[in-house]
Structure formats: C-alpha cells, structure tokens
Amino acid sequence: MSDPTPAPRPLRIAVCAPGDATDVELADAEAIGRGLAERGCVLVSGGLGGAMAAACRGAKEAGGVTIGILPGYDDKAANPWVDHPLCTGLGQARNAVLAATGQALIAVGGGVGTLSEVALGLRLGRPVVLLGGWAPVLASAEAHALTERQGHRLLAAATPAEAVELALAALAGH
Amino acid sequence: MSDPTPAPRPLRIAVCAPGDATDVELADAEAIGRGLAERGCVLVSGGLGGAMAAACRGAKEAGGVTIGILPGYDDKAANPWVDHPLCTGLGQARNAVLAATGQALIAVGGGVGTLSEVALGLRLGRPVVLLGGWAPVLASAEAHALTERQGHRLLAAATPAEAVELALAALAGH
Amino acid sequence: MSDPTPAPRPLRIAVCAPGDATDVELADAEAIGRGLAERGCVLVSGGLGGAMAAACRGAKEAGGVTIGILPGYDDKAANPWVDHPLCTGLGQARNAVLAATGQALIAVGGGVGTLSEVALGLRLGRPVVLLGGWAPVLASAEAHALTERQGHRLLAAATPAEAVELALAALAGH
C-alpha cells in the first residue's frame, strides 16, 4: 500500500458563543457556522448547547465538520451536531484550548466565558472577529488603546457573513 | 504526637497584572501586594516579571506569603519574591488556575492576559476588582449590561488601597 | 433548510505511542491505526512523530479520520497524517485530554508518556489495551493486584489486530 499523500488541512475557525444566548445570538451563530462550512472550514467550539449548538447545527446543514472541546469527561454533554467531541475534563481551562486550536476566532454574544476566549485568542496572536456582544465594548477608544498597544488583531463585523469574511481575510496567505 | 488543630486559612487573593507594565501599573501592583499582606492575605499571581513581580515584592515587604502560578515547567522563571512557584506547564491555560485559586481577584493594567483572568474569574463566580487598565472599558454601560445580566460581581477601584478594601469586603462573611 | 439529523458518532480510540519508537513499535502502531480505520473508528493520538505518526499514517491509508492532541500551540508540530490538530498548549497535561477523549485506549511501546496515558485512562474508567511495552510490566501479579482492586479494565494483546478487537469488544454495547 502506498504512503498516502496528505492533503492540505482545512482552516480551523473557533466560534466562541455562550450557552445562554438570545434569539439574535442563536441566529447569528447558526449563520456563522453555515458560512464557515460553505467556505470549507472546520468549526471548533465549546461543544455544549445554546449558541454553541446553533453554530454546529449551521455547519452541519452545509456539510461541514465540527469539533467540540468539552469542559467535562462525558461526551453526552456534546450537542448532537458535534462530529468530534473532545472530553478535556479541564473545566474552564478548556477555553484556552479552544482559543489556541482556532487559527482565527469569531465571537458571538456577550458571556464572560466568550470574553475569556476572545482575550486568550488575542494573547496567543490569533485574529479575533466580534459580532455583537462584546463588540461595542472592545471597540471603545479605551479598549482600542489597550489592545493596539500590543499589536493585537481585533475586528468587528456587522453581519455573520462579514464575520466569516473577516476571519478568512485575516488568515489569507497563512 | 497530638493531632495538630489546623488554623483557619488566610484569604487567597489573585492579583492579575501584566508582565509588560507602565510605571503607574507597577506602583499600583506593588501597593496592592503590600496592602494584601498587611491584611493577612496570601497573594496569588502569575509569578513572572513586570507588574506580577511588583505585586509579589510589595507583599514580601509587608511580610506576606506569595504563590506564583507559572505557565512553564522551570521555576527559574519565577520572580524572586515568589515564595511558592507552581510549575504548571499549562501555558496560557494557567490563567484559569489563577482565576480559580483566588477567592477574589484584583486586576491591574491592561494586558489581554489580564483580561482573560478577569473574564475567567467572573465565569467562576469570583468577585473581581479592577484598578485602571480594563476598568473604564468594563465599566461602560454596554459592558455593565452584559455582566449584570448574569449576576457577576465586577467592581472598580480608584486607588490600590480601595482595591484591597473592595476585594476583602466582597469576601466578608465568606 | 431542514434540521440535519445527526448520524451516530463513530467510536473514538486513543492510540498512546511514543515519539521515540523501535521499528517493531512503529509497525505495530501503523497496523493498529489501519485496523481502527477499517473498523470505522476515529483515531485520537498525541499528534507528534514516531509511533504517533505511524498510527496516523496507518489510519489514513485505510481512509480513516485522525485527531492529534498536541502539547504546544503550533500546528506545524503535527505529523502530516493528522487531519485535525488540536493545539492545547498544555504541555504534558495534554496526556490527560488524550486519555479522556478516547472511549478506549490502545498503548503501544514503552515510553513514560505512554505510561501516564495508560494510568490516566484507567483512572477515568476507560478500558486500556496494551501491546508490547508496558504489557509485561502491568501484567505482573503485583500490578494485577493493584489495578484489580479498583475494578480497572486493563487488557493485553499479542498482535495489533487483537489490540483493535479487544478495544472494540470492551466498548460493545456502549
């Protein structure tokens, strides 16, 4: 049997989204998941319910691949649209694994778990796109000054489609 | 030999502070470290240099105990005022260990690592006091709406002394 | 668009194998990877070189899916047969993520990293199959007494094919 020639890997995009989400956040997360799958990206998320589940469902609607990085040890906690549940058992420290695994991050909605992933993504040099939630907060002049000082790439999108485009553009040439 | 009766444990306060800090942040961190030690608290930090080292130095000036939760495996990375270096090897995921170990958190300065600790602390239900840095950002009406919705305890201090008082007050009756 | 009905997930089997491996270990790891893929399992490994790469190559030869749980932040460290690199940044603590993510574990070869994964897998209640390496050590009467006392499922295989069969049999009815 010949040695298989590996194909180039698809881009991995982390979607950071709260379990307890508003209707708008759910719709946005689903549209982002769908958009990422349509562009051939692998969607990585926290794997649980709420807007995480919406993002995974969107990706599966478009035939994409989804990875869920769970806080606990039981894969039954994964939403049904997670193809590959990772059982980290790490609790909230799994947010750092999510932020590191995405080559870029898209954050939807306003939970503090999501904020931690945004901050960890920036800390690791990943481009981070915000849609709603923390976008107006982190787009303030004060926040801009704090993040610019260290060369972080923090972008704000107005629509799910723009969020997908900004994330892919930030990785172009990668 | 009789069984030793354990004394009540001192409070553990996490000081979240950047390695790359301004002079004001360094002075604030040192004053907070000193203030915590004067009040009998154990200071927990990320253990490295910059404002983390300033906080530890302040605590040791007042005879306190300091714990440093390092990202790597080598205790030589700890600043010299860390009594007990913890070599986690966890990289940025060590921020979650810091946020969880502090019974309350005080954040000084504006790094994104510090922001991740603030967010993780709130996620875990810890009271978080901000001095400078992210304080104006997270005190905005938009941020307030996002964090209030989930009952988080996010407080802003005007001085190092007030930061110490707010953290201890938040734990009173604990 | 209709809600996609999720298919049942394939089994995830963790292959624990050293980076520094003998020729026999490399051949065994490749045969196990191939056998798991032929049985429709997703292969999870530490994602690096040596016997980890051999296992992934075997799985890809048979058209399987491979996940690599890396210790660092750079996906360039993944071997070319990893479909989905997870950049944990956790150092050796990633071994716990690997042990937890596999529904069963197969350990090839004799490194101490591999031994840690075997032990963590048992600790988490996962069935663990040994091929070579630690098999004679952990099959001793003394080890048997220690692990039996706690109801662990530690199995020894004589061939790669038997290792795959034992892992799947241990999960039958799961």
Added chain:
Amino acid sequence: MSDPTPAPRPLRIAVCAPGDATDVELADAEAIGRGLAERGCVLVSGGLGGAMAAACRGAKEAGGVTIGILPGYDDKAANPWVDHPLCTGLGQARNAVLAATGQALIAVGGGVGTLSEVALGLRLGRPVVLLGGWAPVLASAEAHALTERQGHRLLAAATPAEAVELALAALAGH
C-alpha cells in the same frame, strides 16, 4: 522601605498518594510528610483525603508548609492540613501540575492516579522515589529496561525515612 532580599526557596517535594489507602499506606504517607517538614521541605500533594491527608497532617505535625493541588474549584475539598489550596478545576490533568511542581516526587501506594503522577514526573525529568505500591512493579527487569533506556531516575525506598533521604539526595547540588 527597603527592597526585601529574598531568601533561597525551600525544596518542594510532591507526595503522590491515593485517596483510598491502606493503613500501611496512611502511616507511610504521614511519616514521609513529617520527615519532609523536618528537613525544611514544602510538601505538595493532591490535597484531598486518604493518604494525601495523612501526608499533610504529618507535615503540619512537624511545622511544615503544605500545598494542595485540587482537581476541582472548591477549596472545601482540601483536607484540613493543606495550608494553600490551589483550585485548578483541571480534573485529572491536575496530576501533571503536581508532577511538574515537585522538584522530586515520592509515591506511596498503588492507585492508578499515583501511577500517572510517577510517569509524568519521570517524563518531566524529575527524580521519583517509590515506597510500596508500584515499587515492585516498576522495579521489575522489564520496567527497568523501559525506564533506563531514557535515563529516568526511578528509585525504590524500603522505609519512609529512606524515601525522604533518597529524594533529597537526588536533588543535592540542585
């Protein structure tokens, strides 16, 4: 106020010991804790009950300092002889933090959690002393061959006092 001159840090020794322990293991753990404290070492453990609690109690009987690296978020899980509980929330991955934080490890008893700490300690280049439990297993010719091949320092002690001496001797000149 003058800059405090930091004193050299005491050695940190990790005691790896099961929660579910025999009477002999409990007595051994307590004697090791006492012996380490008498020699001025800081005792690091998993912080829970059983032989972990015995080791901490022994250290406190001799006036030592104890650090407990807990798997969860609640410091109430710490045994009463832990001076400084670390709430990692990392689950079993906290074993890697324990193994990395100890400059040397002493393992008492035969649990698989303990075995994972032994293996992780060896993986990180720490000297590891075994008393009972895994000692006869890992002292076998087969195990010796596996660990010797990579230059690991795995030592067996016959008594608690010898375990303390071997750990300190392994760090002499450190």
